[in-house]
Amino acid sequence: MTKILVAVTGASAMLYVQSFLEMLDRENNVTVHGICSEAGEKVLELEHKKGSRNLPAVTKWFDCKDFTAAPASGSSGYDSMVVIPCSMGTLAAISTGITSNLIHRAADVMLKENKKLILVTRETPLNRTHLKNMLTVHDAGATICPPHPSFYLKPGSLEEAAMTFAWRLGDQLGLKMKGRKRWENDE
Template sequence: MNTANRLQHMPKRLILAITGATGMLYVTALLDLLADQDVEVDAIISDSGRKVLRLEQDMDPEDLPGVSRWFAAGDFTAPPASGSARYDAMIILPCTVGTLGAIATGFSGNLIHRAADVTLKERRPLILAVRETPLNRTHLTNMLALHDAGATICPPMPSFYLHPPDFQAMARQFAGRICDQIGLHLKDLPRWQGI
């Protein structure tokens, strides 16, 4: 079932999880797009995610715009650990293959894993922007397991046919595709119109 079709309304509350894979420019692009929407974003970042955010964007999590609340990755008492918290969707961007594997096997080693497990059990959209190449059989098996469980595997792949002028435009386009997957269809996002 298509993730966007599972939403009966526009999402109002999202969980954004940031892990230690490369691709932090997609995080800032997504938050910039969400800032113009009526959406509450609560976020979780792993220790490795903090390091990569600092390395790639020269930022700390608190510098990221548009996040309502930050939850510690080790805090299993935080709202995302329970289905009763009623989040509309969860996005893991970027998603390490370690996080992918933990979620695929039902292992809740931290709040990101637990929140993803809750999102799946509640049949809410879970988007994983997996960053790894090349992929081995274990990665592919874990992706298939999560696809079958209801998640959407959405690796950050830019749309070069739209001729993005720079990295920021490329990241914005992909972030817009993530928004599509959760039912937020942005009007000013460049889209393929045919030749």
């Protein structure tokens, strides 16, 4: 059983959160827990008209302020963590080791335990500070994965485009995904 921690922060791109969790919901051997920041809840409501507790796949949600929650400890047994979307403020906190909430602390734990940490960074354009923070977390062991759909798969809607990115995240997590489309060059 793969145990994945998903964190939602206050950046735009909640369509990707929905698609990623729908994809995880179809996986048999995956347990998903979640943390949502206060700003994440607000952006979910603005963009998606629902709160985190109404998202698929997540069987347990932790309070972002609860430093006694399981994700605050390396012994919690998570195999990986995905911060989707990852605000530039969250990226900055992770890159400097500042753990002012459970999302920051859990990401710090993943890095210190040499576990998979994927940051779906959501900002454009990027300034020098953003780029330096990305390089810092990359050098610490995280994967930076901006939300870019695979247009070569010819998605017919925004939801299909978001699913192409969810599959990319699943690949990064080593999941065997049902219905995963791949590039096929017929030439």
